[in-house]
Amino acid sequence: MFKTLKSKILAIAITLLAVITILFMVYAYVFESKTKPLVLDYYSRHIEVLKDGINNDIIKIESNSKDLALIGSLFYKTDKSVDLTKEVIKKIFYNYPDSLGGGIWFEPYMINKSQKRFCFYAFRNADGEVVIDESFNSENYDYLNQSWYKEIFSQIKNKGIDVAWSLPYYENQGSNTLMITAGSGIYDDRGNLIGISTVDWEINSIEEQIRNMTFVLKRVSPQSSFSSGKYIKNHFALLANPQDDYIIVTTDPDLDSRSLVGKELKNIPWYNEELIKITFMHYRGKDYVPFVKKFTNGMNLIICIPRNEMFYTLAHALREMILILLLFSLLIPAFLYLSLNKYVMNPINILTDIANKIGKGEDVEIKIEKPEEFAQLASTYDKMTKDIKTITKEQAKLNSELSIAKLIQSSSLPSVFPPFPNNSEFDIFASMEAAKEVGGDFYDFFFIDEAKFMFLIADVSGKGIPAALFMMTVKTLISNLAQMDYSPKELIEIINKKICENNKQGFFVTMLAGIVDITTGKTSFINCGHNLPLIKRNNGSYEYLQLNSNIPLGVFENMEYEIYETTLNSGDIIYTYTDGITEAINFDNEMYGETRLYDCINSIEETEPDIIDEKIRASIQEYTESVEQSDDITMLIFKYNGNPTATIFKETAVKENYNKFYNWIQSTCKNLYIDEDLVNKLEMCGEEIFANITFYAYPEKNGIIQAELKRVNNDIIFEFKDEGVEYNILEKPDPDITLPPEDRPIGGLGIFMIKEMTDAIFYKRENGKNILTLIFRI
Amino acid sequence: MEIVLKRFGIDGLNVKASGRLDLDNAVEYGTKIKDFIEDSDETVTNVTLDFSEITFISSFGLKVILELYKELKTQEGVLKIKNISEQLKNSFKMVGFDKFLIFE
Numbered sequence: 024m025f026k027t028l029k030s031k032i033l034a035i036a037i038t039l040l041a042v043i044t045i046l047f048m049v050y051a052y053v054f055e056s057k058t059k060p061l062v063l064d065y066y067s068r069h070i071e072v073l074k075d076g077i078n079n080d081i082i083k084i085e086s087n088s089k090d091l092a093l094i095g096s097l098f099y100k101t102d103k104s105v106d107l108t109k110e111v112i113k114k115i116f117y118n119y120p121d122s123l124g125g126g127i128w129f130e131p132y133m134i135n136k137s138q139k140r141f142c143f144y145a146f147r148n149a150d151g152e153v154v155i156d157e158s159f160n161s162e163n164y165d166y167l168n169q170s171w172y173k174e175i176f177s178q179i180k181n182k183g184i185d186v187a188w189s190l191p192y193y194e195n196q197g198s199n200t201l202m203i204t205a206g207s208g209i210y211d212d213r214g215n216l217i218g219i220s221t222v223d224w225e226i227n228s229i230e231e232q233i234r235n236m237t238f239v240l241k242r243v244s245p246q247s248s249f250s251s252g253k254y255i256k257n258h259f260a261l262l263a264n265p266q267d268d269y270i271i272v273t274t275d276p277d278l279d280s281r282s283l284v285g286k287e288l289k290n291i292p293w294y295n296e297e298l299i300k301i302t303f304m305h306y307r308g309k310d311y312v313p314f315v316k317k318f319t320n321g322m323n324l325i326i327c328i329p330r331n332e333m334f335y336t337l338a339h340a341l342r343e344m345i346l347i348l349l350l351f352s353l354l355i356p357a358f359l360y361l362s363l364n365k366y367v368m369n370p371i372n373i374l375t376d377i378a379n380k381i382g383k384g385e386d387v388e389i390k391i392e393k394p395e396e397f398a399q400l401a402s403t404y405d406k407m408t409k410d411i412k413t414i415t416k417e418q419a420k421l422n423s424e425l426s427i428a429k430l431i432q433s434s435s436l437p438s439v440f441p442p443f444p445n446n447s448e449f450d451i452f453a454s455m456e457a458a459k460e461v462g463g464d465f466y467d468f469f470f471i472d473e474a475k476f477m478f479l480i481a482d483v484s485g486k487g488i489p490a491a492l493f494m495m496t497v498k499t500l501i502s503n504l505a506q507m508d509y510s511p512k513e514l515i516e517i518i519n520k521k522i523c524e525n526n527k528q529g530f531f532v533t534m535l536a537g538i539v540d541i542t543t544g545k546t547s548f549i550n551c552g553h554n555l556p557l558i559k560r561n562n563g564s565y566e567y568l569q570l571n572s573n574i575p576l577g578v579f580e581n582m583e584y585e586i587y588e589t590t591l592n593s594g595d596i597i598y599t600y601t602d603g604i605t606e607a608i609n610f611d612n613e614m615y616g617e618t619r620l621y622d623c624i625n626s627i628e629e630t631e632p633d634i635i636d637e638k639i640r641a642s643i644q645e646y647t648e649s650v651e652q653s654d655d656i657t658m659l660i661f662k663y664n665g666n667p668t669a670t671i672f673k674e675t676a677v678k679e680n681y682n683k684f685y686n687w688i689q690s691t692c693k694n695l696y697i698d699e700d701l702v703n704k705l706e707m708c709g710e711e712i713f714a715n716i717t718f719y720a721y722p723e724k725n726g727i728i729q730a731e732l733k734r735v736n737n738d739i740i741f742e743f744k745d746e747g748v749e750y751n752i753l754e755k756p757d758p759d760i761t762l763p764p765e766d767r768p769i770g771g772l773g774i775f776m777i778k779e780m781t782d783a784i785f786y787k788r789e790n791g792k793n794i795l796t797l798i799f800r801i
Numbered sequence: 802m803e804i805v806l807k808r809f810g811i812d813g814l815n816v817k818a819s820g821r822l823d824l825d826n827a828v829e830y831g832t833k834i835k836d837f838i839e840d841s842d843e844t845v846t847n848v849t850l851d852f853s854e855i856t857f858i859s860s861f862g863l864k865v866i867l868e869l870y871k872e873l874k875t876q877e878g879v880l881k882i883k884n885i886s887e888q889l890k891n892s893f894k895m896v897g898f899d900k901f902l903i904f905e
Binding site: 682761763773 | 888
């Protein structure tokens with residue numbers, strides 16, 4: 024899959040990317056989980072500040088309320104100076120600008136027995152001045168029946184608390200603002216509750232504060248280098264009094280705050296008491312983070328901030344980081360790929376091109392400057408190329424020297440066949456197929472004298488030029504020494520001695536030689552540690568000639584060699600070879616072997632040495648197929664034809680030539696090694712036919728008699744031809760040899776004898792010739 | 802061909818020849834014997850052929866021997882062959898001459 028360098032580097036890039044992504048995920052997770060509490064804390068503190076402001080207002084209102092109650096008490100206890108009290112009240116409100124207004128309210132007939140209601144009320148007019156509203160003392164305004172009065176009064180009276188808060192309400196005296204009033208009790212000396220003080224708190228302003236509450240988060244972490252300001256927009260709040268279970272105000276845009284004022288908290292759909300404990304709530308398809316703040320008077324402020332807006336900056340930061348990561352994801356492989364191409368693939372491609380060119384034999388200069396490693400590789404490559412060229416040249420030189428050596432070696436072996444066309448006594452064929460290296464096989468044949476013919480096949484141990492040189496020496500030595508008048512035994516011993524003298528390298532030579540007297544067939548075989556030859560005798564099958572093996576030549580100087588003497592008959596064939604044949608191997612590393620050779624040669628019907636050679640080679644080739652030849656394959660085949668001298672007699676058929684004729688028969692029989700008995704028969708038959716032709720074939724003028732005597736396999740064939748009158752001896756009736764001698768005719772005996780002595784007689788008349796063939800089986 | 806003819810006894814003739822009794826010599830051999838018999842003063846009826854030095858006999862030789870035998874037979878004579886080799890004797894046997902010739 025990742026076979027190329029490119030794909031491998033790409034795989035590394037992708038792995039790297041995956042690692043970076045995982046690392047980022049981890050970082051982002053850690054970052055987020057660390058940053059979130061910080062953000063929450065920030066908001067919490069921000070809201071705390073808001074809460075503190077409101078709480079301060081509450082404390083001040085409550086404090087004012089208590090002050091006013093004290094003033095009311097003083098007014099009641101002292102001389103009841105109305106003007107002074109008015110001034111003090113004005114002063115108090117003047118110092119407290121956040122309050123809309125407030126006053127001191129007495130129970131019926133408490134100050135004046137004739138006046139049911141008595142109160143002071145100050146408020147801030149449109150110009151911002153604090154004025155006393157006298158209208159509240161009028162009969163028209165029954166403060167005693169106002170809800171805020173009743174609520175506060177009853178709370179103080181029942182609970183005995185310092186400050187009580189009314190339910191929120193809309194002021195219906197014209198301003199129509201949402202108010203909530205705090206009040207304290209006014210007591211007489213005996214501790215009786217004689218009235219209350221009130222301070223009005225305008226809730227609108229709180230609502231406003233909450234609405235306009237801003238959260239500016241400039242930095243979420245020192246790691247993020249961006250800045251962003253974001254106003255939280257969709258937050259909402261609830262101001263309520265959970266103790267007394269009423270809603271003061273809510274900024275939830277989906278709720279009608281006005282109608283909910285003073286109602287029970289269950290009207291707020293998202294409110295529950297658990298809010299203080301939870302980290303977020305789900306409302307209207309969105310997540311909100313609730314912040315619950317308690318005021319000193321038991322009121323609660325609950326602010327809900329949308330989670331997504333709250334963590335927007337964080338999410339934004341993460342998003343930006345993802346973008347950067349994506350950029351990296353693209354850039355890293357791209358960068359890797361591009362630099363790979365530039366610094367690795369390009370030089371590799373260049374080197375590949377160069378290698379191809381070098382392979383084609385072109386001269387190329389290799390030059391890569393960058394990167395350094397490739398520059399170094401290129402220069403190494405360059406050096407290698409030059410070295411290869413040098414080596415190749417040397418190799419070529421060596422090869423040519425080797426092939427010259429091979430050529431000299433093979434051309435030193437006789438290679439013209441037939442080598443002695445005038446000698447029909449024998450046929451010889453030899454061949455050497457050299458292995459790739461120069462080997463040590465050789466063969467040779469030559470006449471020692473007029474009658475003695477020597478042939479030999481040999482294998483020098485070792486290979487290569489030294490073996491070839493040694494082989495040449497040995498070959499020359501043998502052919503020179505053979506010309507001397509030595510007996511075979513002497514010859515081989517002196518050859519051995521001379522080889523030993525010239526053998527410092529420790530070579531040795533296995534050799535099989537034959538010295539044949541071609542006129543008689545008398546043969547001396549010499550086997551010096553060589554493969555046994557195959558011999559076909561008397562038209563039988565080829566058999567391994569069990570020669571006693573002497574030790575190879577060149578081993579010990581003074582060795583005695585045993586010579587095997589035999590006489591070859593006409594038609595005998597000697598097949599000699601070197602171990603390159605029997606040790607030729609096939610694909611299974613199995614050798615050709617002697618058995619296969621034996622079977623092969625016995626399957627060959629032809630007796631011509633060159634055809635035997637060809638067929639055995641074909642058999643070896645078929646066996647080894649294309650396995651490279653490891654050793655020389657050499658063979659020499661000698662076929663003895665016998666001495667064919669004057670196998671044909673051709674003379675005028677006259678009685679005077681009879682003497683010549685029978686001399687011819689005798690010498691031919693001798694050459695063919697025909698035994699005496701048969702010679703006698705041949706003579707008798709020959710004479711009869713000679714006489715027949717002489718006396719009867721040519722009645723008018725003398726003609727030619729031609730006779731041929733030859734040995735074909737196990738038959739002696741005696742053939743006569745004459746151009747005389749047609750005469751078939753086979754048609755002559757046989758004489759009756761049982762007749763008494765007196766009655767027997769003198770003639771006809773000869774033909775009868777011929778028929779008796781021969782194994783077969785053939786007669787034919789062809790082209791005006793009588794052809795009579797006598798066959799004698801040996 | 803050398804032929805030595807020697808008389809012995811009253812009517813005997815010993816013929817010793819050397820060489821081949823063939824086309825070349827057989828006729829001469831036979832003729833010489835016949836001439837000798839005819840020319841001799843005494844009747845020759847007992848002829849012995851010494852074959853010790855005869856190396857070969859062909860049908861021509863056999864023919865001559867047969868003629869000689871017939872000739873002697875008419876005179877109640879005897880033809881004997883002595884010192885013959887087995888090989889030559891076979892030639893006589895081949896043509897059935899062994900049935901009437903006397904070999905010694």
